[in-house]
Amino acid sequence: MAYSTLMIEKGVARLTLNRPEVHNAFDDSLITELNEHLNRLHVLAEAGEVRAVVLGSEGKSFSAGADLNWMKRMVDYDLKDNLADSRKLATLMHGLDTLPCPTLCRVQGAAFGGAVGLAACCDVVVASVKAKFCLSEVKIGLSPAVISPYVQRALGERQMRRYALTAEVMDAPTALALGLAHQVVELDALDDAVDAMLATLLAGSPQAQRATKALLASVVQSPDSDATREHTCQVIARLRVSQEGQEGLSSFFEKRRPVWAESNNTSNASERRS
Secondary structure, eight states: OOOOEEEEETTTTEEEEOGGGGGTBOHHHHHHHHHHHHHHHHHHHHHOOEEEEEEESSSSSBBOSSSSHHHHHHTOOOOOHHHHHHHHHHHHHHHHHTOOSSSEEEEEEEEEEEHHHHHHSSSSEEEEETEEEEEEEGGGGGOTTTTHHHHHHHOOHHHHHHHHHHEEEHHHHHHHTTOSSEEEGGGGGGHHHHHHHHHHHHTTTTTHHHHHHHHHHHHEEEEEEEEHHHHHHHHHHHHHHHHHHHHHHHHHTTTTTHHHTTTTTOOOOOOOOO
């Protein structure tokens, strides 16, 4: 039985957690599925065949974190088994974080534990007012270890210390104020808000977005160095002389839509998921 679905239509991929009966909780099977989907999406995004990815889930909750039955099995795991398990989750977070195309996360309800990591790995998070986020691991003697680089990047070190140590629940306005979410809307407006943000992303140059994601990942490692400054110059110079760069400049001066925006202007890019 598939625990997740991947739908690709007109350059937009919808990756959906589909375990609503257990609040879309993670287990090893779901993680394996998601890694397979992400491997495929990396290839398609690099080839320009996928323009954007929308990560969402079915049902009331975005994801409750670790599945209870999976956690019961973990009790009998030795260190080697636990390391193998953790590395699969690390692969998932890294794969989502490094997708070449823009990623958009739709959070309709509770996002606990590893689900906070999924949100933090996406470029844009649109949440409903009913969304709640919680780094709940310390309450059961664990740590948000694997997801910590991504969540700390979103929250900042100071706020990460608080929420990782207290396991307090962040409501949607708090998540917005701290930078974990980018937009908060009423639940019945969530799909429209996601579609609007998706349309905004699709208005950008696919090549420029891929280059920008790679650039930002590089710049954060060494923001002020001769090598970084030269790299930024190389990126913009190459984009200016590229086919898409020339089209973007021409369309701007000619006061028309660029070809990549026209190709996504006729209809909704993908079937809406609820």
